[in-house]
Amino acid sequence: MIDLNLLRENPEAIKVSQRARRADESLVDQAIAADNANRAALREFETLRAEQNAFGKTVAAAPKEEKQALVAQAQEMAAKVKAADAAATAAAEELNALLWQIENVVMTDVPAGGEDDYVVVKEVGTKRAFDFEPKDHADLGTSLDIIDIERGVKISGSRFYFLKGMGARLELAMMNLALDKAAAAGFTALITPTLVRPEIMAGTGFLGAHADEIYYLPADELYLTGTSEVALAGYHRDEIIEGLGDGTHRYAGWSTCYRREAGSYGKDTKGILRVHQFNKLEMFVYTLPELAEQEHKKLLAWQEEMLQACELPYRVIYTAAGDLGSSAAAKYDAEAWVPSQETYRELTSTSNCTTFQARRLNVRYRREDGKTAPVATLNGTLATTRWLVAILENHQQADGSVRIPEALRPYLGGQEFIHPKAGA
RNA sequence: GGAGAAUUCGCCUAGUGGCCUAUGGCGCACGCUUGGAAAGCGUGUUGGGUGCAAGCCCUCAAGGGUUCGAAUCCCUUAUUCUCCGCCA
Numbered sequence A: 001m002i003d004l005n006l007l008r009e010n011p012e013a014i015k016v017s018q019r020a021r022r023a024d025e026s027l028v029d030q031a032i033a034a035d036n037a038n039r040a041a042l043r044e045f046e047t048l049r050a051e052q053n054a055f056g057k058t059v060a061a062a063p064k065e066e067k068q069a070l071v072a073q074a075q076e077m078a079a080k081v082k083a084a085d086a087a088a089t090a091a092a093e094e095l096n097a098l099l100w101q102i103e104n105v106v107m108t109d110v111p112a113g114g115e116d117d118y119v120v121v122k123e124v125g126t127k128r129a130f131d132f133e134p135k136d137h138a139d140l141g142t143s144l145d146i147i148d149i150e151r152g153v154k155i156s157g158s159r160f161y162f163l164k165g166m167g168a169r170l171e172l173a174m175m176n177l178a179l180d181k182a183a184a185a186g187f188t189a190l191i192t193p194t195l196v197r198p199e200i201m202a203g204t205g206f207l208g209a210h211a212d213e214i215y216y217l218p219a220d221e222l223y224l225t226g227t228s229e230v231a232l233a234g235y236h237r238d239e240i241i242e243g244l245g246d247g248t249h250r251y252a253g254w255s256t257c258y259r260r261e262a263g264s265y266g267k268d269t270k271g272i273l274r275v276h277q278f279n280k281l282e283m284f285v286y287t288l289p290e291l292a293e294q295e296h297k298k299l300l301a302w303q304e305e306m307l308q309a310c311e312l313p314y315r316v317i318y319t320a321a322g323d324l325g326s327s328a329a330a331k332y333d334a335e336a337w338v339p340s341q342e343t344y345r346e347l348t349s350t351s352n353c354t355t356f357q358a359r360r361l362n363v364r365y366r367r368e369d370g371k372t373a374p375v376a377t378l379n380g381t382l383a384t385t386r387w388l389v390a391i392l393e394n395h396q397q398a399d400g401s402v403r404i405p406e407a408l409r410p411y412l413g414g415q416e417f418i419h420p421k422a423g424a
Numbered sequence B: 001g002g003a004g005a006a007u008u009c010g011c012c013u014a015g016u017g018g019c020c021u022a023u024g025g026c027g028c029a030c031g032c033u034u035g036g037a038a039a040g041c042g043u044g045u046u047g048g049g050u051g052c053a054a055g056c057c058c059u060c061a062a063g064g065g066u067u068c069g070a071a072u073c074c075c076u077u078a079u080u081c082u083c084c085g086c087c088a
Helices: A004-009 A011-020 A026-061 A064-101 A137-143 A149-156 A166-184 A198-203 A229-234 A289-309 A356-361 A387-394 A406-412
Strands: A119-124 A188-191 A215-217 A222-224 A249-258 A277-287 A314-318 A330-338 A343-352 A364-366 A372-374 A376-384
Touching: A004 A011, A004 A026, A011 A026, A026 A064, A119 A289, A137 A149, A137 A387, A166 A188, A166 A249, A166 A277, A166 A289, A166 A376, A166 A387, A166 A406, A198 A229, A198 A356, A229 A249, A229 A277, A229 A356, A229 A376, A277 A289, A289 A314, A289 A330, A289 A343, A289 A376, A314 A343, A330 A387, A343 A387, A356 A376
Parallel strands: A188 A249
Antiparallel strands: A119 A314, A215 A222, A249 A277, A277 A376, A314 A330, A330 A343, A343 A376, A364 A372
């Protein structure tokens, strides 16, 4: 939720932001009007209620013979209070509905525009020059007998797969490396629930424009999460986090992630680049608002460290406003080079949600003056199943084997290569 | 899934329609005391909104209802616990 004070003091800043996102800026004016109406309704109610409370004492204290007349008067008063209460509730709901539709105010350095208007921040590593025709990861997965898409489809339909043998072990090795790096950086590991209540889903900002991306279980009124960010953001819901001034709270959440991929028919249909179910280790940070930007840089640095440990060539882009999630004020994506496609594909994403998400989920900290204020939240990917695509393709050898990056070997009993199965 | 009990300000707790504008204890903070500490004593201690302030409004799991008036009575929901059933 956007800051109500900002709406009152500088609505133009919000409008500029909505414009950059190509979102509906008329919402801002509607929200200002609703705010004024809400305040007036609330004052009206409070005045009437104060009168009623005072009169109630008179009634209680009155001798029996006078009571009947006083009660008649009180009845009238009660009716007015009830009407004012209903009006105030309605006004508050209207304001709230508008506030929840306005997206986060973007950082001033975020480029305006859509998906293609990103800025390339840097390119790191060397794209390998192959002296043979590189295979794509799906073919490698088959010849190495480590990804079984056919059987995934047989039991669950398109975009499902099995990771098998060294494929399964490679993913777990990568996750363990990521977990170790996260622990060293001060993250607390969490294995999170993947089914969450509607208010948590809404609070994290995932039930907006892209709600059809999400699996829903109507019989239980629960959503299957597309990222552990949802559970991690909800973790401190309705809490005042003590001691946040002394240290940022960092969590590394591991979970299976579920995405419907509605509207992506025909896109990335081969292999496991775009699937309905995958695993992810997600970093999530609660920090002071003034530390958020600096923390965002740190999250990006940890992601790069992990990409480098996997020996992948990658670039970092700074996403344009229109391509940000509704909660994000700024976002960096790291994209790895995928040789079979001769293009960069997104492996990580890190967003600074400033105080937007915390306001919706009511997560606060105590300031030095004793008042409470919303915290800032940030998130970023540390490893996902999709990384296997880049690892397999970038480290394949002429003989059809795949070299395992050194950093992963300790988690695989020192094994250096994955060899094709006999006869493949 | 079935039966029962419970949910009050960090924790424990009092509270059966109006002096509840919520009791007491623990913990915590500050002060007095002390050479220093403990003990003792005193003061403060749910959170939110609004206001320069005094104050006022909301908040006793959530939502609705009854009533002039609800922590208290009624309904719905959530959560927790106990027992039974099932189960990795």
